Amino acid sequence: MLRHHFADMEQQRQASSLGMWLFLATEIMFFGGMFCAYLVYRYWYFLDFAAASKSLDIRLGAVNTAVLICSSLTVVLAVRAAQLGKRHGQVVYLALTLVLGLAFLGIKAVEWTSKFKEHHIPGASFHFEGAVPGHPDEPVDQRHAQIFFSLYFAMTGMHALHMVIGVGIFSYLLYNAWKWRYTPDYYTPLENSGLYWHFVDIIWIYLFPLLYLIDRKK
Amino acid sequence: MATAAITAERENYLNQEYGIKSWLLTTDHKRIALLYLLSITFFFFIGGFFALLIRLELLTPAGDLVQADTYNKLFTMHGQVMIFFFLIPSIPAVLGNFLVPLMIGARDLAFPRINLLSWYLYIIAGILMLHCMLTGGVDTGWTFYTPFSTAFSNTKVIEAGLAIFISGFSSILTGLNFVVTIHRMRAPGMTWNRLPLFIWAHYATSIIQLLGTPVVAVTLVLVVLERAFHLGIFDPTRGGDPLLFQHLFWFYSHPAVYIMILPSMGIVTEIVPCFTRKRIFGYKFVAMSSIGIAVLGFLVWAHHMFVAGISLYSALIFSMLSYLVAVPSAIKVFNWTATMYKGSITFATPMLYAFGFIGLFLMGGLTGLFLSALGIDVHVTDTYFVVAHFHYIMVGGAVMGYLGGMHFWWPKISGRMYPEALGKLAAMIVFIGFNLTFFPQFILGYLGMPRRYWQYPPEFQVLNVLSTAGSTVLAVGYVLPMVYFLWSMRYGKVAPANPWGASGLEWTTASPPPTFNFDRTPVVDWEAYDYEHIPAPEEARVAG
Numbered sequence: 001m002l003r004h005h006f007a008d009m010e011q012q013r014q015a016s017s018l019g020m021w022l023f024l025a026t027e028i029m030f031f032g033g034m035f036c037a038y039l040v041y042r043y044w045y046f047l048d049f050a051a052a053s054k055s056l057d058i059r060l061g062a063v064n065t066a067v068l069i070c071s072s073l074t075v076v077l078a079v080r081a082a083q084l085g086k087r088h089g090q091v092v093y094l095a096l097t098l099v100l101g102l103a104f105l106g107i108k109a110v111e112w113t114s115k116f117k118e119h120h121i122p123g124a125s126f127h128f129e130g131a132v133p134g135h136p137d138e139p140v141d142q143r144h145a146q147i148f149f150s151l152y153f154a155m156t157g158m159h160a161l162h163m164v165i166g167v168g169i170f171s172y173l174l175y176n177a178w179k180w181r182y183t184p185d186y187y188t189p190l191e192n193s194g195l196y197w198h199f200v201d202i203i204w205i206y207l208f209p210l211l212y213l214i215d216r217k218k
Numbered sequence: 219m220a221t222a223a224i225t226a227e228r229e230n231y232l233n234q235e236y237g238i239k240s241w242l243l244t245t246d247h248k249r250i251a252l253l254y255l256l257s258i259t260f261f262f263f264i265g266g267f268f269a270l271l272i273r274l275e276l277l278t279p280a281g282d283l284v285q286a287d288t289y290n291k292l293f294t295m296h297g298q299v300m301i302f303f304f305l306i307p308s309i310p311a312v313l314g315n316f317l318v319p320l321m322i323g324a325r326d327l328a329f330p331r332i333n334l335l336s337w338y339l340y341i342i343a344g345i346l347m348l349h350c351m352l353t354g355g356v357d358t359g360w361t362f363y364t365p366f367s368t369a370f371s372n373t374k375v376i377e378a379g380l381a382i383f384i385s386g387f388s389s390i391l392t393g394l395n396f397v398v399t400i401h402r403m404r405a406p407g408m409t410w411n412r413l414p415l416f417i418w419a420h421y422a423t424s425i426i427q428l429l430g431t432p433v434v435a436v437t438l439v440l441v442v443l444e445r446a447f448h449l450g451i452f453d454p455t456r457g458g459d460p461l462l463f464q465h466l467f468w469f470y471s472h473p474a475v476y477i478m479i480l481p482s483m484g485i486v487t488e489i490v491p492c493f494t495r496k497r498i499f500g501y502k503f504v505a506m507s508s509i510g511i512a513v514l515g516f517l518v519w520a521h522h523m524f525v526a527g528i529s530l531y532s533a534l535i536f537s538m539l540s541y542l543v544a545v546p547s548a549i550k551v552f553n554w555t556a557t558m559y560k561g562s563i564t565f566a567t568p569m570l571y572a573f574g575f576i577g578l579f580l581m582g583g584l585t586g587l588f589l590s591a592l593g594i595d596v597h598v599t600d601t602y603f604v605v606a607h608f609h610y611i612m613v614g615g616a617v618m619g620y621l622g623g624m625h626f627w628w629p630k631i632s633g634r635m636y637p638e639a640l641g642k643l644a645a646m647i648v649f650i651g652f653n654l655t656f657f658p659q660f661i662l663g664y665l666g667m668p669r670r671y672w673q674y675p676p677e678f679q680v681l682n683v684l685s686t687a688g689s690t691v692l693a694v695g696y697v698l699p700m701v702y703f704l705w706s707m708r709y710g711k712v713a714p715a716n717p718w719g720a721s722g723l724e725w726t727t728a729s730p731p732p733t734f735n736f737d738r739t740p741v742v743d744w745e746a747y748d749y750e751h752i753p754a755p756e757e758a759r760v761a762g
Contacts, residue, residue, distance in 0.1 A: 004734070005319075005326035005403075015328040015402040022394045022428055030432035033466050037440070037451060040462055122449050143450060143457035150449035154440065 001186050013188055020192040024199045027162075031203055034158070038151050038210065041144075047132040048144035050215035055120070055130065056152075060111050061212040064104050065204065071100035072201045075194045082177075082187035090177040090190075094170055097197070101167045108160055115149070122150045133215070152211055159207060162200045169193050230633065230730040245330035246733055251316035252631070253337050254307060259700065261303040261344060264351075268296035270693060273655075273686040279679055281672040289672035290357035291373065297360030299351075302382050303344055305616055306474060309481035310427075311336070311392055313623045314420050316631060318396055320724035320731060321414050323405025323740040328398040336391035343385035350377040359670065361471070364452035364463040368444040375445055379438045386431045386438075389477075393427030396420050405723070407742035411505075414722050414746055415498065418505040419484025422512035426473045426480075429516070434470035437463065464526060468519035476515040478612055479579070480508055482619025483550055486572045489626055490554050492720040493569035494561025495754055497747045499553045507546035514543045524595045533592055540590030547583050551576060562754070566718070567641035571622025574649045578614025582607060585660065600670070603663025609656045621648065621699060628703060629717045633730040634710030640702050648695035654688025719755040721747050 006012040042049045074096040081089030119127040128145035132138045173193055176182065182190050231248045241249060272292050275283040284292065315333065319326055327333050350356060356378040358367040367375050400413070400421050441463070443449050450456030452463040491498045498504060520528055520536040528536075554576055563569070585607040588594045598604060628636050658681035663669075667678050674682065716725035727736050744751070 003330075005324065005328075005330065007739070011402060015398050018401055019329060019332075019394060019398045022397055026390055026394070026428050026432045029429050030436050033433045033436035033469075034440075036466070037462060040459070041451075045457070123447055141457070146450050147457055150443075150451050154443060154449070154451075158436075158439075 009185070016188045016192060020195050024195060027199060031155070031158070034151065034155050035206070035210075038155070041147050041151065045141070045144035045147065047134070048141050049148050050133045051130050051140045052128060052145045052148035052152075053211060053215045054133070055118075055128070056212045057111060057114070058212050058216070060107055061208050064107050065208050067100050067104045067107070068201045068204050071097050071104070072198055074100065075197045078173075078177075079187065079190050079194050082182040082190050083184055085184045087177065087180050090182060091174065094174040094177055098167060098170050098174060101163055101170065105160060105163055105167070108156065108163075112153075120149050122146050122153065155207055155211070159200065159203050162203070166193075166197055166200055169196065228728055229732060230728060231733045232633070232730050234733050243334075245326070245334050247315050247319050247327045247330065247333060248631075248731065248733075250333050250337055251312050254311040254315060254340070257337075257341060257344060258304050258308050258312060261299050262308075262696075264348075265296055265299035265304055266693065266696065268292050268299065270689060272296060273689040275672055276674070276682045277686045279674050279676045279682075284672065286672050287357065290359075290670070291355040293670055294357050294359050295351055295355055298356070298378060298382065299347065300612075301360060301474070301478075302385050303340075303347060305478040305612055306385075306389055307340060307392070308478075308616070309485065309620050309623065310396070310420060310423055310477075311340070311388075313485065313620070313627060314396065314423075314481060315392070317627065317724055318399055318417065318420060319403065320630075320727065320735055321417055321722055322400065322403060322408050323723045323736065323742065324399060324403035325734045325736070325739075327395045328403055329395050332391050333395055336388040336395070339384055339388035339391070343381045343383075343388065346377060346381035346384065350374045350381060361467060362438070362441055362463075363467075364441065364444070364458075364460045365454060368441055369453055369455075376442050379442045383435050383438045383442075386435045389427050390431045393424035393431075396424040397428065400424075405740050405742055408723075409742075411502070412742055412744075412746050413505075415487040415501070415504050415508070416481075416484035419480045419487070419508045422508040423477050423480045425509075425512050426477050426515065430470040430473040430477075433466060434474075437466040437470070440466075461523070461526060461528065464523050465520065468522045469516075472519040472522060473512070473515040475608070475611065476511055478616040479619075480511060482575065482616045482623075483508070483579075485619045485623035485626070486554060486575050487550070488720075488722070489568045489572040489622055490557050491747045491749055492626075492718050493564045493566055493572070494558050495719075495749050496557055496561040497745075497749055499556035499559075500549075501746065503549050504553050507549040510546035510549075511543060514539065514546065518543060518590075521590050521595075524592060525599045537590050537592050541587065544583065544587055547579075551580060551583075564754075565642075567636075567638060567645055568622045568626035568718075570642060570645040570649075571618050571625065574645065574652075575615055575618040575622065578610050578618060578649075578652065582610030582615055585610065598663055600668055601663035602659040602667050602669055605669050606656045606659035606663060609659070614652055614656070618648070618652075621645070624699070624703070626718070626720075627724075628706070629713030630724060630729050630731070632703075632707050632710070633713055634706045635713050635717065636699075636706045636710060637702050640698065644695050644698040644702075647691060647698065651688050651691030651693075651695050655685050655692050656688070658682070658684045658688075714755075717755065719752055721749060721752055 002009055002012060006015065074093045078090050078093035078097065081093060115121060119125050126142065126146050128140055128142060130140050132140055170193065173190055231246055241253065244250060271284070275281070275289055281289070354374050356373045356375055358371050358375055362375070362379065400417060440451055444451055444453065450458045452458045452460055454460060487498060487504055518536060518540040520532060521540045524533050589598065589604065589607060625636060625641055662678055662681050665678070667674055713729045715727065715729050723740055723742070726740060
């Protein structure tokens with residue numbers, strides 16, 4: 001289990017953990033570019049963004065938020081089960097995580113399908129019905145609404161891609177947990193993948209209010 | 219001589235295993251460094267080939283060798299290949315890969331398999347880039363400026379963007395590996411204040427790679443998406459903002475300059491104390507100046523956009539911040555010269571490159587101050603003055619340092635000495651060729667010759683001919699080391715463990731090192747650059 005170039009298990013564990021945290025730092029910068037673009041355009045095209053944001057389905061977004069938060073809980077419980085050396089617990093909680101992750105992706109697919117039907121996909125056939133909030137006679141600028149949806153699809157799409165990768169990783173973990181490979185002495189893959197899952201969760205925790213909730217009060 | 223013969227027959231990382239599989243599946247950081255060496259050398263000569271074509275076209279004022287469209291592709295691909303496939307991986311992935319574990323007394327990098335993965339990603343990106351170049355190329359300039367890249371260019375923007383996106387992952391993984399290794403794998407007694415300054419420079423570089431590269435990655439993703447699906451994020455006709463693209467692009471691509479130059483500074487900081495037989499002057503200042511450059515480097519990006527339409531106030535602030543980068547850079551230059559003061563200097567080949575670096579970097583850096591001054595920048599924006607400035611940093615600085623480092627550590631890498639006389643000759647040729655190529659460009663730019671045109675008014679011809687002549691001299695200077703390095707692998711004198719009498723853990727193990735670097739984990743109880751207590755070897759004296 002100890003790779004040749006480490007002095008002891010503790011050093012190996014710490015190296016893996018630091019590596020994972022650094023990787024997550026790069027992920028923050030990656031999403032940061034898109035958050036930055038979102039901020040700029042929201043500031044410029046405030047009213048059009050508000051109108052576009054209100055058209056998103058808040059119920060589906062809220063359900064997905066709950067699903068993801070629950071999945072983070074099951075991940076933690078799986079790690080705890082590994083620390084306590086309980087194979088059964090690991091398998092159950094990892095399986096639950098997978099189910100919740102897939103549920104999130106399923107709901108996301110439903111949401112995107114409805115966007116497709118409403119012609120909210122950026123491109124030649126893009127069309128956004130609606131008026132600027134507070135000015136019922138003034139229609140929303142199509143170009144600005146399209147930028148909102150470009151960013152919406154870029155951000156939620158990139159997030160969903162991370163979820164898909166996460167589902168792949170957790171399937172692998174589930175297989176290994178089934179084979180009894182994680183013990184109280186060695187559960188680094190579980191812990192690090194858990195960090196990744198929480199990170200993807202946190203990105204959604206920011207996306208949900210920024211895209212869905214922020215303009216609801218009016 | 220007897221000891222040397224024994225050294226040569228020892229089992230080492232080169233002769234422990236043979237066969238193509240033992241190389242392609244290796245996780246040994248030293249072998250991966252050599253894989254990288256081969257691949258970046260390949261791309262260096264491709265990029266150099268484009269450069270020579272550019273210089274040939276500019277030999278005459280008329281656009282006679284190539285058409286305008288071809289010329290656009292030539293300078294684009296020259297830039298992309300040289301920056302993303304040579305300069306950024308060059309020192310970290312070759313010398314850094316080889317030396318970081320050796321210098322801190324580790325058996326390998328923290329993640330050997332990720333290290334190999336980073337090379338494979340680089341190769342995948344490289345193949346994609348080669349395919350892109352062979353099937354039509356790309357003409358946006360290496361900067362991919364929108365909306366040209368997303369709405370107008372008819373060339374292979376998506377493929378080039380993806381290639382650079384993938385190479386970015388390779389760069390991130392290298393940086394991540396270094397940071398974890400430096401934090402977690404140091405030998406007992408190797409405290410932060412005893413680290414060689416090469417390590418500090420690589421630490422700072424890695425931080426930039428980690429925090430900067432993802433931003434250019436997502437920017438390129440958005441460019442590719444916009445080009446493929448017409449998103450409109452950067453396209454002004456759809457309400458998007460091209461300036462946003464420039465901000466996001468330069469947020470990485472300015473710090474990327476420091477990815478290229480910081481490792482070179484690290485090399486010079488190793489070479490100068492060794493060939494002056496003195497401790498480095500102001501260790502902590504040199505270490506902290508690397509971190510300072512990395513931090514300040516993230517705060518100056520908009521100086522690439524002074525004439526692009528940013529507000530005067532942000533231009534003022536970015537101008538001031540750009541001046542600040544000169545402070546840590548100057549600390550380094552002053553400390554190198556202070557180290558040499560009253561030192562016993564040997565003019566060996568690596569030291570010649572270090573001298574070359576200091577002089578050329580000084581010129582590159584000072585002209586950088588011209589460019590961060592708002593008024594002068596308006597006059598010289600997009601002229602050959604800018605071209606000369608950044609070539610003084612990237613070629614005069616980064617490549618000189620890289621070559622100096624290759625000569626300095628070649629005995630360690632290959633176990634053989636390179637021919638010293640030829641080495642000095644090549645160093646002189648590179649220095650002369652470089653200045654002949656790029657100094658006239660300062661004048662050309664100041665007189666108003668714009669960059670990226672395939673024709674120019676006849677009055678600029680004399681200086682352009684000088685520049686083209688210099689580029690052929692420079693090419694000879696670059697081919698020569700490659701030839702004698704290859705020659706020395708078979709015929710070179712067998713190198714002892716420490717041919718230069720240098721400090722540092724990498725010199726305490728055999729040349730070439732055994733697979734696990736040290737026979738037993740070293741314990742460090744001395745300070746870095748302890749040259750008062752290391753005798754200068756006879757070889758280095760003779761070399762001088």
